[in-house]
Amino acid sequence: MSTMHEVAPVVDAAHAEPYAGREEYADAIRQIRSAAEAYYAGAGLVMDDATYDALLARVAATEHDQPAWAADDSPTTTVAAGIAGGDVPHSTPMLSLDNVFDADELTAWAGRLERLLGRPANGYTVEPKIDGMAVAARYTDGRLTQVATRGDGRAGEDVTVNARLVAGLPAELHRPVTVEVRGEVFMTDADFARANELRTGHGGTAFANPRSAAAGTLRAQDRAYDAPLSFFAYAVHDLPGGEGLFHSAAMDAIAGLGVATTAGSPAGMPRCATIGEVVAAIDALGSARGTLGFDIDGAVVKADDPADRDRAGFSSRAPRWAIAHKFPADTRTSTLIGIEVQVGRTGLITPVAVLEPVQVGGVVVTSATLHNFDDLVRRDVRVGDTVFVRRAGDVIPEITGALLDARPAGAVPFSPPEACPRCGGEIDRSQKRWRCVRGRACGAEESLSYFAARDSMDIEGLGDKVIAGLVRSGMVTDPADLYDLDAEALARLERLGRTSATKLVATIQASRSQPLSRVLTGLGVRMTGRSMSRRLARHFGTMSALRAAGVEDLQQVDGVGPERAATIAAELADLAPVIDKLIARGLAMSEPELTPRPAPGPAAGAPRLPLQREDGSPMTVVVTGSVPGLTRNEGNEAVERLGGRSSGSVSTRTDLVVVGDGAGSKAAKAEELGVRIMPADEFARLLAGTSPAADVNG
Numbered sequence: 001m002s003t004m005h006e007v008a009p010v011v012d013a014a015h016a017e018p019y020a021g022r023e024e025y026a027d028a029i030r031q032i033r034s035a036a037e038a039y040y041a042g043a044g045l046v047m048d049d050a051t052y053d054a055l056l057a058r059v060a061a062t063e064h065d066q067p068a069w070a071a072d073d074s075p076t077t078t079v080a081a082g083i084a085g086g087d088v089p090h091s092t093p094m095l096s097l098d099n100v101f102d103a104d105e106l107t108a109w110a111g112r113l114e115r116l117l118g119r120p121a122n123g124y125t126v127e128p129k130i131d132g133m134a135v136a137a138r139y140t141d142g143r144l145t146q147v148a149t150r151g152d153g154r155a156g157e158d159v160t161v162n163a164r165l166v167a168g169l170p171a172e173l174h175r176p177v178t179v180e181v182r183g184e185v186f187m188t189d190a191d192f193a194r195a196n197e198l199r200t201g202h203g204g205t206a207f208a209n210p211r212s213a214a215a216g217t218l219r220a221q222d223r224a225y226d227a228p229l230s231f232f233a234y235a236v237h238d239l240p241g242g243e244g245l246f247h248s249a250a251m252d253a254i255a256g257l258g259v260a261t262t263a264g265s266p267a268g269m270p271r272c273a274t275i276g277e278v279v280a281a282i283d284a285l286g287s288a289r290g291t292l293g294f295d296i297d298g299a300v301v302k303a304d305d306p307a308d309r310d311r312a313g314f315s316s317r318a319p320r321w322a323i324a325h326k327f328p329a330d331t332r333t334s335t336l337i338g339i340e341v342q343v344g345r346t347g348l349i350t351p352v353a354v355l356e357p358v359q360v361g362g363v364v365v366t367s368a369t370l371h372n373f374d375d376l377v378r379r380d381v382r383v384g385d386t387v388f389v390r391r392a393g394d395v396i397p398e399i400t401g402a403l404l405d406a407r408p409a410g411a412v413p414f415s416p417p418e419a420c421p422r423c424g425g426e427i428d429r430s431q432k433r434w435r436c437v438r439g440r441a442c443g444a445e446e447s448l449s450y451f452a453a454r455d456s457m458d459i460e461g462l463g464d465k466v467i468a469g470l471v472r473s474g475m476v477t478d479p480a481d482l483y484d485l486d487a488e489a490l491a492r493l494e495r496l497g498r499t500s501a502t503k504l505v506a507t508i509q510a511s512r513s514q515p516l517s518r519v520l521t522g523l524g525v526r527m528t529g530r531s532m533s534r535r536l537a538r539h540f541g542t543m544s545a546l547r548a549a550g551v552e553d554l555q556q557v558d559g560v561g562p563e564r565a566a567t568i569a570a571e572l573a574d575l576a577p578v579i580d581k582l583i584a585r586g587l588a589m590s591e592p593e594l595t596p597r598p599a600p601g602p603a604a605g606a607p608r609l610p611l612q613r614e615d616g617s618p619m620t621v622v623v624t625g626s627v628p629g630l631t632r633n634e635g636n637e638a639v640e641r642l643g644g645r646s647s648g649s650v651s652t653r654t655d656l657v658v659v660g661d662g663a664g665s666k667a668a669k670a671e672e673l674g675v676r677i678m679p680a681d682e683f684a685r686l687l688a689g690t691s692p693a694a695d696v697n698g
């Protein structure tokens with residue numbers, strides 16, 4: 001079973017628990033302030049955003065219950081928790097945004113806006129909420145003259161010197177215009193990778209995540225290297241001739257001057273007439289989240305019409321005409337409990353993080369990629385560290401960095417493997433991604449014997465010795481090559497003798513009609529064992545339907561959560577060349593329709609299989625001990641062929657226990673619980689079609 005499952009968003013301001021005592025409340029505010037200080041300075045992080053937001057939500061809930069406790073400068077009413085500041089005054093306050101977490105809350109916000117306006121808003125825009133640092137950039141006669149951080153919202157810090165590092169914020173506009181643009185300075189995934197290379201190359205420690213890397217880089221002074229930054233504008237002030245322009249039109253105008261905007265980003269900025277359209281646009285953005293190449297933590301919905309904005313106005317902290325729809329946090333911290341070294345099918349050797357389970361982006365994550373060994377060594381991530389785990393959309397989760405302050409004493413640096421952990425052979429380190437020098441051949445013997453195994457394609461006579469010879473000779477590197485073998489070559493090569501060679505070729509050819517479930521098992525798709533292979537095969541029926549399935553479709557299969565679905569999709573893509581070869585060699589790769597499934601309910605006269613209940617649902621059956629002529633897997637297959645669901649443990653919910661030779665505690669347990677027992681030979685007869693359904697159901 002996967003350890004991943006869908007969970008609700010971590011932050012829920014409306015349902016936060018108020019603090020019982022004033023001292024606890026004050027302590028939470030102190031924690032918030034010290035975390036905010038580190039956060040806005042880009043000087044590392046004290047906690048992850050979800051923890052911060054949860055603290056803030058509890059403070060807000062407390063103030064709601066105990067208005068008398070609330071201080072004037074509470075972090076719930078100030079920008080940046082009131083800690084940041086600077087000496088560049090802003091032309092108008094740079095505020096924060098209020099948050100919603102789901103479509104209902106968004107609709108409620110639109111309702112409040114409508115009441116303020118006395119009519120529905122005249123259209124909305126939906127843009128990405130970039131996870132970086134807000135700045136105001138002033139252009140004078142087309143030249144970039146000043147860039148300031150948001151600070152406390154009234155005044156910010158001067159960061160003009162570092163503006164030259166920021167792509168999207170040109171030193172000179174296409175026309176000599178005097179204007180102020182506001183937007184987010186951030187690091188794309190590529191910027192972040194480059195920044196870490198540069199920083200560690202200069203003897204520094206790696207950045208924990210893209211956001212703090214951006215904040216730190218923007219405010220840095222006298223750095224020996226120039227890390228890249230990016231910018232997207234999301235507001236414009238004092239645009240000459242811009243009075244009365246809709247937000248969408250104003251953004252087009254500054255894009256025309258050469259400034260990068262959220263509208264021009266891969267996320268785009270759709271214009272929506274209704275909240276229904278807004279919800280759809282937010283969903284689409286959420287689905288695209290992992291593919292954008294930069295972090296977003298939500299969508300920002302704004303009234304497009306300046307007349308609506310003027311009328312709605314601002315609170316002390318945020319505009320009333322805009323709202324942030326937060327996505328589940330895609331970066332959380334967790335403890336790194338191990339680093340495993342995996343060797344892939346093509347010989348690729350990669351480090352994989354084993355994590356204390358943590359909710360990220362709406363699912364529980366237990367492992368994540370550490371990319372490559374250079375990266376791992378450069379970042380100096382160690383077992384025992386508190387690490388940042390990032391999961392965007394359906395992308396495989398990754399470790400972006402470690403919280404160095406939280407490193408336990410005695411944590412030791414990771415040492416990369418000296419030799420291929422699978423075959424002991426040499427490692428090719430000429431590229432970032434290390435490989436076993438034997439490439440595909442490294443895992444070939446293992447994967448071929450898995451393919452030929454009795455529970456997979458059941459190719460009798462293809463034992464380990466023959467496989468070793470075939471691989472050594474270079475005749476076979478993947479399972480599809482088996483189908484090209486002819487008896488003559490085989491006989492010569494292996495001194496099998498003419499008869500055995502002919503027989504083996506015939507067995508190999510006969511295996512082409514094996515059902516899809518066995519092909520899947522044989523291919524060794526990660527995170528799918530035999531029973532999951534059967535479930536997938538029954539659900540999709542054919543290899544082509546399975547390959548066409550997206551991550552969402554895969555999650556329709558019982559027991560397939562988001563992480564497993566992503567892995568299966570990635571594995572099928574990885575196996576595509578082999579699967580194509582198997583198709584070309586005429587493998588059937590379809591699952592026979594085994595179980596007629598009458599709709600639940602008294603479907604009179606519907607065909608019923610021996611191990612189906614009266615309503616057509618499968619009986620839960622445990623096979624224990626050996627059934628003559630069947631392996632354990634074949635026993636379970638047989639249960640499913642007869643309409644039942646196989647299970648490994650006996651409980652009160654078990655309908656039937658098949659007891660064979662050597663059965664132990666499970667048989668005893670069945671007796672104890674009064675679960676119906678069937679001897680293995682009777683089961684074998686049932687399978688052979690000699691025992692009528694009524695015998696079981698009656």
Ligand SMILES: NC(=O)c1ccc[n+]([C@@H]2O[C@H](COP(=O)([O-])OP(=O)(O)OC[C@H]3O[C@@H](n4cnc5c(N)ncnc54)[C@H](O)[C@@H]3O)[C@@H](O)[C@H]2O)c1
Nearest residue numbers: 035036039047048049052096097127128129130134234300
């Ligand atoms: N981990 C920590 O220790 C820590 C500390 C402090 C704050 N935080 C995090 O910071 C956030 C609160 O900070 P905040 O006050 O900056 O609010 P916010 O990030 O929730 O929202 C406001 C900001 O969104 C940004 N933004 C991005 N895209 C935008 C767009 N398209 N249009 C308009 N604005 C856009 C602007 O910079 C704006 O100032 C919380 O999510 C919190 O978790 C974390």
Ligand SMILES: [Zn+2]
Nearest residue numbers: 420423436442
């Ligand atoms: Zn190897």
